[in-house]
Amino acid sequence: MIRRAVGVLGELLVTAGVLTLLFVVWQLHWTDLTSERAQAAAVDALQERWDATPAPTASAAAPTAPTAPTAPAAPAVPDVDQSPPTGDAFAIVYVPRFGSDYAVPVVEGIGAEELEDGIGHYPGTAMPGGVGNFAIAGHRVTYGKPFNRVAELQEGDAVVVATAERWYTYRVRRHRIVSPTAVEITAPVPDRPGEQPTEAWLTMTACHPMYSARERYIVYAQLESSQDRAAGPPASLAAVG
Numbered sequence: 001m002i003r004r005a006v007g008v009l010g011e012l013l014v015t016a017g018v019l020t021l022l023f024v025v026w027q028l029h030w031t032d033l034t035s036e037r038a039q040a041a042a043v044d045a046l047q048e049r050w051d052a053t054p055a056p057t058a059s060a061a062a063p064t065a066p067t068a069p070t071a072p073a074a075p076a077v078p079d080v081d082q083s084p085p086t087g088d089a090f091a092i093v094y095v096p097r098f099g100s101d102y103a104v105p106v107v108e109g110i111g112a113e114e115l116e117d118g119i120g121h122y123p124g125t126a127m128p129g130g131v132g133n134f135a136i137a138g139h140r141v142t143y144g145k146p147f148n149r150v151a152e153l154q155e156g157d158a159v160v161v162a163t164a165e166r167w168y169t170y171r172v173r174r175h176r177i178v179s180p181t182a183v184e185i186t187a188p189v190p191d192r193p194g195e196q197p198t199e200a201w202l203t204m205t206a207c208h209p210m211y212s213a214r215e216r217y218i219v220y221a222q223l224e225s226s227q228d229r230a231a232g233p234p235a236s237l238a239a240v241g
Contacts, residue, residue, distance in 0.1 A: 035144035039118045042089045042105040050164045050229065083123055084108045091128050093119055093136070093146075094160040096240045097153055104146040106136060106161070116143045122186050126200065128161045129168045129226050132188040135203040140210055140217075147206035150217055151175075158236040159202060159221045165229055169236040170202040170221035177208055178216050185218050199223070 084090045091106040110120035119138040126132030138147035153159075157172040178185060185205065188197040200223035208217035227234055 035116055035142075038116075039105055039144050039146075040103075042107075042118060043092055043103050046089055046092060046105060053164070083121070083127065086111075086123070087114055087117070089118065090121075090163065092162045094162065094237055095153070095157070096160075096237060097157045098149055104138070104144070110137045115139055118144070119146050125186055125203075126188070126197075128163050129166060129200060129223065131200055132197040133186060133190055133201045133203055134161070135186040135205065137205045140206045140208075147204060147217075150204055150206045150219055151208075153204075153219050157221075157240065158224075159204070160234060160237055161202070162229065166226050167229060167231075167234045168200075168226045169224045169234050170200075171224045172219060172221045174220050176218040176220070178218055180213065180216055182216065185216070190220050 086109040087107055089105040089107045093104050093106055095102050105118035106121055107114045107117050107119070108121050108123065110122055114120045115137065119136050122135040122137065125135040128134055138150075139145050140148050140150065153172050153175070155172055155174070159170045159172065161168045161170070176185070176191075184191050184193050185203055187193040187195070189195040189199075190201055190203055202221040202223070204219040204221070206217045207213045208215040224236075225234070
């Protein structure tokens with residue numbers, strides 16, 4: 001009787017181990033495959049929609065101060081002045097450091113469902129190009145892992161955000177590792193709650209360390225320049241750094 005019970009227990013443990021392994025494979029690989037396809041389709045859909053509605057020319061677009069080589073440009077008036085409905089894709093992020101084929105949609109919201117669809121935008125934070133803090137979140141593993149290589153970003157690297165009307169080039173300024181409760185990272189002036197913003201920032205957040213949610217990896221980037229979408233992609237997309 002005892003031998004039979006031990007045998008049954010052993011079979012149950014083996015079955016549980018197989019099921020756990022299958023779950024890990026699904027979580028780490030299958031979700032990547034399905035999410036990458038869905039995110040690529042979302043990028044294509046955004047680009048097709050934008051192409052169907054020609055962007056305004058320089059004379060019609062919001063003016064932007066000239067960019068000085070040693071100082072960030074004055075923030076442009078964003079073409080998106082309010083947050084879209086939760087789950088809607090409204091922008092595309094390009095990071096040359098991550099490869100020439102890196103293009104991920106930005107969707108409104110940072111819930112589990114939104115982060116399966118791409119990079120999530122923190123509700124209530126600035127929109128692309130706007131004064132304040134355009135704060136976004138992405139997975140480092142699973143569901144397309146758009147921020148898998150976030151720790152590889154270097155000071156001066158470009159993070160380019162495309163919207164229906166404009167391209168925005170941000171430059172990486174610094175990194176931080178914080179606790180999940182560090183809400184100051186999404187303040188209008190990053191790390192300075194209550195301070196009035198005068199510049200445009202981008203904050204990228206991801207879980208840290210890899211395969212853990214114990215901390216958050218943070219990258220801050222500052223707006224360098226913007227240009228009409230009609231003018232074509234910015235030069236910042238052509239090279240790393």
